[in-house]
Amino acid sequence: MPNTQFSPSIDSRPVYPGLTPHGASPAIMVADAEGAAALRELAARDASVMDRAQVVLAAGGAAGLAEARALQALQPKGVSHEPDLAAALPLLRRLLAEARMGTRLYLAGSEGLIGQVSALALDAGLPADAIESEHRGPIARRMQCVHCKGITEGVTTDPFTCSHCGLTLFVRDHFSRRLGVFQGVCVDAETPGIIPEPQEIRP
Amino acid sequence: MSRQMLLRVTEVEPLTPLVTRFRFEHPERAALPLFSGGAHVVVEMPDDGVLRRNAYSLISDPYDGSGYEIAVRREDTGRGGSRFMHGQVATGTDLRVSLPLNLFALDPRAKKHVLIAGGIGITPFLAQLRQLERLQQPYELHYAARSQAEAAGLKLLPQTAQVHVHISENGDRMDPGALLEGQPIGTHAYVCGPEGLIAAVMDAGARLGWPPSALHAEAFAAPPPGEAFRVTIGSTGAEIEVGPHQSLLEALEAAEVEVDWSCRGGACGRCETGVRACHGRIEHHDHWLSPEERAAQTKIMPCMSRFRGDRLVLDL
Amino acid sequence: MTKHFNDETFRGDYTYYNSPEAIRRFPFPFDRDSYMYSVNIEQHPGGPAGSPFEYAFDVDEHYVAEMKDRAITLAEDPLRCQSLPHMELAGWDLLELIMEAKARDYPDLFGLHKDGDRWHWINRPLRIDQRFTFLDATTLPYGPMEYITRQAQGDFALLHEREGNLWMDAGMVTSQADWSLDFDVGMNFFEWHAPVPKAKKMGVFDKALKFLLAVQQGQAYRRLNWTMTVNPRLDTSPENYHKWGPEKRTITPQNVGRKQFLRVELQSFWRLPRSNAIVFPIRCYLACLDDLASQPKWGRRLHRVLRDLDPVLVEYKGFAVNRDIIVAHLARYDDGAPTSPGIFPD
Ligand code: FES
Numbered sequence: 070m071p072n073t074q075f076s077p078s079i080d081s082r083p084v085y086p087g088l089t090p091h092g093a094s095p096a097i098m099v100a101d102a103e104g105a106a107a108l109r110e111l112a113a114r115d116a117s118v119m120d121r122a123q124v125v126l127a128a129g130g131a132a133g134l135a136e137a138r139a140l141q142a143l144q145p146k147g148v149s150h151e152p153d154l155a156a157a158l159p160l161l162r163r164l165l166a167e168a169r170m171g172t173r174l175y176l177a178g179s180e181g182l183i184g185q186v187s188a189l190a191l192d193a194g195l196p197a198d199a200i201e202s203e204h205r206g207p208i209a210r211r212m213q214c215v216h217c218k219g220i221t222e223g224v225t226t227d228p229f230t231c232s233h234c235g236l237t238l239f240v241r242d243h244f245s246r247r248l249g250v251f252q253g254v255c256v257d258a259e260t261p262g263i264i265p266e267p268q269e270i271r272p
Numbered sequence: 273m274s275r276q277m278l279l280r281v282t283e284v285e286p287l288t289p290l291v292t293r294f295r296f297e298h299p300e301r302a303a304l305p306l307f308s309g310g311a312h313v314v315v316e317m318p319d320d321g322v323l324r325r326n327a328y329s330l331i332s333d334p335y336d337g338s339g340y341e342i343a344v345r346r347e348d349t350g351r352g353g354s355r356f357m358h359g360q361v362a363t364g365t366d367l368r369v370s371l372p373l374n375l376f377a378l379d380p381r382a383k384k385h386v387l388i389a390g391g392i393g394i395t396p397f398l399a400q401l402r403q404l405e406r407l408q409q410p411y412e413l414h415y416a417a418r419s420q421a422e423a424a425g426l427k428l429l430p431q432t433a434q435v436h437v438h439i440s441e442n443g444d445r446m447d448p449g450a451l452l453e454g455q456p457i458g459t460h461a462y463v464c465g466p467e468g469l470i471a472a473v474m475d476a477g478a479r480l481g482w483p484p485s486a487l488h489a490e491a492f493a494a495p496p497p498g499e500a501f502r503v504t505i506g507s508t509g510a511e512i513e514v515g516p517h518q519s520l521l522e523a524l525e526a527a528e529v530e531v532d533w534s535c536r537g538g539a540c541g542r543c544e545t546g547v548r549a550c551h552g553r554i555e556h557h558d559h560w561l562s563p564e565e566r567a568a569q570t571k572i573m574p575c576m577s578r579f580r581g582d583r584l585v586l587d588l
Numbered sequence: 589m590t591k592h593f594n595d596e597t598f599r600g601d602y603t604y605y606n607s608p609e610a611i612r613r614f615p616f617p618f619d620r621d622s623y624m625y626s627v628n629i630e631q632h633p634g635g636p637a638g639s640p641f642e643y644a645f646d647v648d649e650h651y652v653a654e655m656k657d658r659a660i661t662l663a664e665d666p667l668r669c670q671s672l673p674h675m676e677l678a679g680w681d682l683l684e685l686i687m688e689a690k691a692r693d694y695p696d697l698f699g700l701h702k703d704g705d706r707w708h709w710i711n712r713p714l715r716i717d718q719r720f721t722f723l724d725a726t727t728l729p730y731g732p733m734e735y736i737t738r739q740a741q742g743d744f745a746l747l748h749e750r751e752g753n754l755w756m757d758a759g760m761v762t763s764q765a766d767w768s769l770d771f772d773v774g775m776n777f778f779e780w781h782a783p784v785p786k787a788k789k790m791g792v793f794d795k796a797l798k799f800l801l802a803v804q805q806g807q808a809y810r811r812l813n814w815t816m817t818v819n820p821r822l823d824t825s826p827e828n829y830h831k832w833g834p835e836k837r838t839i840t841p842q843n844v845g846r847k848q849f850l851r852v853e854l855q856s857f858w859r860l861p862r863s864n865a866i867v868f869p870i871r872c873y874l875a876c877l878d879d880l881a882s883q884p885k886w887g888r889r890l891h892r893v894l895r896d897l898d899p900v901l902v903e904y905k906g907f908a909v910n911r912d913i914i915v916a917h918l919a920r921y922d923d924g925a926p927t928s929p930g931i932f933p934d
Contacts, residue, residue, distance in 0.1 A: 079782035081775065094481040168457045171481035194383045194458020198483035215768055215826045218667075236830060243783055247774035254826055258833025259909070275806045305805050308864040334862065371805045374864045379750055380674035403862075406723075407677065485751055534802070542802060 072107070073204040075272045082242040085183060085204040088175055090115035095122075095172045097164050098145070099186050101154070102128035103206030104178025105136040111175065112143045119145040122175075123164055127154040127182065154182055161186060165193035176202045181211035181222055184249030191246065208270050213250035214238055220250055226267040228256040237264050276316070277304070279340070281365045287343065291392065291424035292358060293331070296340045296369055303337035307372035309400030310490075313340060314536060316368035317356045323525065326353035326494070327536050329395035330372060331428065333402045340369065343424060345392040352517065353494075375539045376464070376490045378403065383458030385411040386451060388473055390465025391418070394425035396490055397464065401430065414438060416446040416469070449476040464490035494537070495519035496557055498578045504585045505529055506548045520574035529588055531574055538576035545572050545586055552581010591697065593652040593713060599660070604820035606879055610649055614875050615640050616883075616931045617812040617852050621892040623901075629799065632810035632856045636932070640854060641810065644689035645740055646871065647697065652713050654741045654763075654822065661762040661823050662738075667770040668825070669734045671746070671758035678746045678758060679733030680723055681860035682867050686736050711739055733758055742854070742871030745769075747777075747800075749864060754800060756780055763822035763872045765815045765851065766829070766906065784904070803859050803866060810856040812931075816907040816914075817851045820874045839910045844917045845878035848910065850890070877918060883933035887921030894918065 072087040088111045096118060100108050105126060112119050122145040126137050129152040137150040151157035174190050176183045183202045190200060209223040219233025227240035231253065238253030245252070257264050283295035298304060307330060317324040332341035344357045361367070376396050378385060385404060387397045394415055404411045412434045417423035419441040429435050438446040452461060452473070461482070463473040470489045477487045497517045504511055514523040521543055524531050534542040538558030547554070550569045558573035565571050572579075572586070596604045606614070619628075635641025640648070662668055671679060687709055691700035699710035705722045716739065720727040728735045737744050737760035746758035753776045761769035772780040777797045803809065817824055818836045839848055854871040881887030895915045902908045928934055 081779040081782035091481060165457065170452065170455045170457060170459050170486065172457065173481065194381070194456075196483040196485045198485050199481075213771070215771060216828075216830055218770070241783070243771070245771050245775070246779075248771070252768070252771055252826075255830040255833065258830040259836050261834065275804075306861040307805075308862055311864075372861075373804055377749070377864045380677065380748075380863075381672075534804070540802065541798065 073208070073272050075204070078242045081244050083180075083184065083187075083202075083244055083246070085202040088177060088201045088203045090118045091173050091201075093117040093120040095169065096175060097161070097168065097172060098122050098124045098175040098177075099157070099161065099182065100124075100126055100128075100136075100176070101178035101182050101206065102130075102132045102136055104176075104182065104203070105140060107177035107203045107205050108175065109139060109143065116143070118175075119143045121146055124148045125157050125161060125164070126150050127152075127157045127178075129153060154185060158189070161189060162193070165190055165195065168193075168195070172199065174200045176200065177205055179206050179209060179223075180204060181209065181249075184211055184244070184246075186249075188247060188249035197246075208272050210240060210251050210270060211249065212238065212240060212253040213245070213248060214253050216255060221253070224253075225270055227270050228264060228267055229253070239265075240270060275371050276368045277371070278366055279304075279369045281361055281363055281367065282339065283341075284361065284363055287424040287427050288422055290422065291343055291345045293341060293343045293428075294357065294361065295332070296342075296367070297338065299366065301338075304340060305371055306337050307334045307399070308374050308377055309334050309403035310376035310378060310396045311372035311374035311399070312376075312396070312535070313342070313372055314370040314534075315342070315353075315357075316370075317353055319352060319356045319360070322352075322522075324353045324356060324522070325536055326357075329376075329399070329490075331395050331398035334399050335402070335406060340372075343392070343395050343398075343428070345424075347494075373534060373540070375535055375537075376462070376488065378462070379460045379488070380407070380409075381458070382460035383410070383456060384460075385409060386455060386459060386461040387411060387413040388446070388448065388451060388461065388463040388465070388469070389413070389415045389425065390446075390463075390469040391416070391422075392424065393463075393465030393469070393490065394428070395464075397462070398425075398428050400462075401435075412436065412451075414446055414451055416440065416465070448473040449480065452476050452480050452482060460486050460488065462488045462490075495521075495576050496578075498555065499580065501579045501581075501584075503579065504583065505588050506585050507588060514578070519576065520572070520578065524574060524588070531588065533575055536575045538573050541573075543573055543575045545574055545588060546570065547572055547584065548587050549583060549585040550579075550581070551583040552579060554579055554584070591647070591694075591713075592649055594649045596650070596653045598653070598657040598820055598822045602819050602821070604650070604653070604874065606875055607649060611875060611879050611882060612933060613639055613648075614880065615812055615852050615854055615873055616880070616886050616889075616933070617814040618889050618893050619929060619931045621889050621927060622896055623893045624898070629809050629811045632808045639932075640871075640873070643693040644808070644856075645686055645693075645742075645869070646854070647690065647694055647713075647741070651741055655714060655739065657822050658738060658760075658762045665827060668762045668827075669737070669760045670769060670773045671731055671733050672774060675733070675746055675748065675758035675863075675865070676725065676731060678748070678860055678863035678865035678867070679731055679736075681863050681865065682744065682746065683732040683736040684722075685858065685860065685867070686740050690740075714739060734760060740869075742869050745868040745870070747866040747868055749801065749866065752801070753777055754797065754866060762825075764825055764870075765813075765853065766824055766826055768826045770827075800857055800866060803857050805859045805861055808856055808858045810854060813853040813855060815851045815853075815905045816910075817849045817874065818847060818910070820849055820876075822872060822874075836906070836909065839913055841913055841917065844910070844913050845881075846876050848907075848914055848917075849874045849876050850880060877914065881918070881921040884921070885927050885934050887918065888923070888925060889927050891915065891918035891922040 124145045212224045214231040217234035221232040239256040241252045243252045279296035280299045282297045285293045312327045312329045328342035346358045347354045416438040438444045534540045541560045555578040556566045557576040640646040687700045690698040701708040709718045743761045747754040748757045759769045852873045
């Protein structure tokens with residue numbers, strides 16, 4: 070399954086051009102179970118990308134184990150296997166804090182993973198043009214409720230219910246790189262109770 | 273065109289045989305607008321019937337409105353602005369000076385700043401140093417000069433652990449790669465000096481995987497001389513002759529054709545002018561137009577660019 | 589003190605009102621009988637004496653009440669004011685700009701005395717007397733931007749220039765036309781304008797950005813923007829949309845004239861000296877339809893503009909549900925007579 074093609078949208082909606090190898094420069098690579106394939110394909114195009122790469126795989130279960138082994142076989146500098154992204158965050162913070170200029174960040178997987186790790190990296194001072202990204206896996210968004218500020222992960226329908234305040238929110242394409250989230254806005258604010266039929270979010 | 277102030281020269285100090293420092297103050301001692309490190313002013317020089325306008329980086333403390341200081345290197349083969357400053361300006365001379373404008377600002381988000389200067393390219397950094405000191409941001413400065421005698425910066429730089437001087441005559445050549453290697457994430461590098469130095473720093477950055485957004489170069493320079501050429505004003509059909517040491521902008525001004533401008537160095541975009549017809553080749557020397565725009569030959573930046581060919585009709 | 593300040597509210601019982609003088613000086617945004625986006629920019633300050641364009645930062649009869657309303661909003665949601673760490677210097681620049689302008693333009697209301705970095709600020713309408721050290725944030729009760737914008741009407745966005753773009757890296761936003769500072773802070777010019785329809789295709793933002801980047805010290809500019817709001821509410825934030833949204837459906841042919849407000853933003857642009865940042869103050873003025881129609885030229889023109897407005901813009905400006913009632917109501921003020929050019933009343 071190649072990089073997802075999203076339909077063109079507004080300027081704040083992120084685009085994921087796909088991973089391009091930058092040779093043997095120092096690198097941090099972060100992927101979930103679906104994104105790991107993109108890292109393997111990257112290494113197949115240019116094996117030297119792994120020479121100085123610290124790989125962080127955020128994927129649980131049997132699929133995670135299999136991917137961890139497959140990535141290990143590419144002989145990167147190191148592979149850290151974490152059950153999910155939340156568990157990987159302290160490690161990522163540390164890697165970013167210690168990184169030197171010239172480090173590339175390769176991100177592959179869900180929009181939530183790409184958005185969240187990008188936000189972390191930008192905050193650490195990594196320039197935006199040092200980040201490579203490729204979308205893999207199901208279409209699901211990390212949404213912030215503009216009303217209660219709570220974040221709901223893995224949203225697949227529009228509208229959806231905020232997992233914090235319970236308001237029904239419609240899914241905007243407006244995206245904050247600082248927060249790594251899309252914006253959700255109350256869908257029935259003017260006409261309480263009148264809620265459109267939820268639709269599956271499309272690319 | 274920027275707003276101007278009439279300022280009086282209050283100090284003239286030779287720093288080296290070629291470089292002189294000038295201080296400007298308001299004749300009534302009024303406070304001048306403050307600025308940010310890296311800003312320049314455009315000084316207007318009435319030179320024997322020709323009105324010259326040159327941009328100079330401010331080297332004084334950006335938070336001190338009591339005066340502006342610049343350092344001018346005499347270019348004997350140049351277009352005359354620096355010769356005017358060296359030959360005809362003395363304490364007490366009144367000159368028109370624009371408000372400060374910054375096209376080479378520090379990125380305040382940087383976790384660290386690496387400043388790299390060659391020769392007279394030290395000037396914008398002198399004001400930036402004061403700003404960095406005031407804001408207590410980490411930095412290092414590297415200053416390269418050919419010889420001790422020519423190194424005007426030596427008289428103006430503080431002697432601190434963050435300031436490194438490389439005099440090539442003493443066998444100490446600056447190595448841009450070594451300066452950029454191993455810097456922490458969030459470092460920004462800035463370079464100002466001869467084109468060769470700028471290219472060397474950019475190359476080293478690219479080789480080390482620095483993203484372009486973290487590498488800054490002082491983009492504007494003095495308009496290059498060249499062969500004389502003629503242009504036609506579209507609206508009136510008037511023909512204007514541009515001399516070898518004159519810029520197209522200066523020639524238009526001398527002919528009283530109105531063109532907007534600000535930096536006079538090809539960096540701000542203000543003087544962008546449409547081209548109605550071009551039989552020949554525009555020599556683009558600006559940093560404003562995109563490669564596609566250059567190739568199309570439908571726009572020209574008169575402050576820097578020249579023309580070679582039969583006919584150039586400007587949309588003026 | 590010569591000036592009178594209204595005792596009024598912008599929420600709950602909505603006792604906001606405009607005096608006859610306030611109506612006459614209202615910054616009516618339409619200079620002709622139709623509207624489309626344009627980059628309608630003029631130098632600022634500058635305008636007829638008594639108009640909201642006369643001074644850098646207009647102080648009018650709503651000053652004290654607006655500042656109270658801002659304090660209420662901030663107490664409920666402190667994230668309406670944000671400054672990324674590198675923007676503190678720009679905050680000081682802004683503090684200086686506003687204090688100097690107010691002390692100069694309204695000397696009977698405000699005073700500023702400087703002794704080197706030791707400053708003394710007096711704000712009589714808000715009963716503030718503050719001594720502090722310039723560039724030392726520990727000597728003020730808030731950061732410099734928050735401190736001064738709690739004493740200045742309108743929203744403020746501080747824009748940082750880099751990479752040929754402007755980044756909204758700080759702001760005080762409590763009276764916005766439905767955008768969230770907390771969400772948009774850190775975005776560049778194109779990102780934070782992304783939700784605006786049509787304008788991108790027309791190239792409006794490319795031109796606007798080029799213009800803004802060229803703004804220099806000593807040359808400020810302004811433009812007017814507008815939208816429609818039900819009730820004189822300043823806090824029409826997306827954060828509280830679920831609270832004020834239902835009010836939009838309370839318009840009837842009987843109440844529209846006094847309950848439907850034209851919301852005008854006087855936006856200005858200033859280059860700041862030490863930070864090289866740009867400050868973008870967005871001052872909000874509110875007037876109900878019937879008050880506006882007390883100036884016959886405005887009544888006629890407002891009817892024509894809203895009647896003929898592109899449906900996409902009606903939707904974006906958020907009054908599609910009430911448009912028919914509004915236009916029907918305004919029709920009574922439009923006798924078909926020609927209107928004079930320009931925004932000022934006859
Ligand atoms: S004047 Fe700035 S580019 Fe020509």
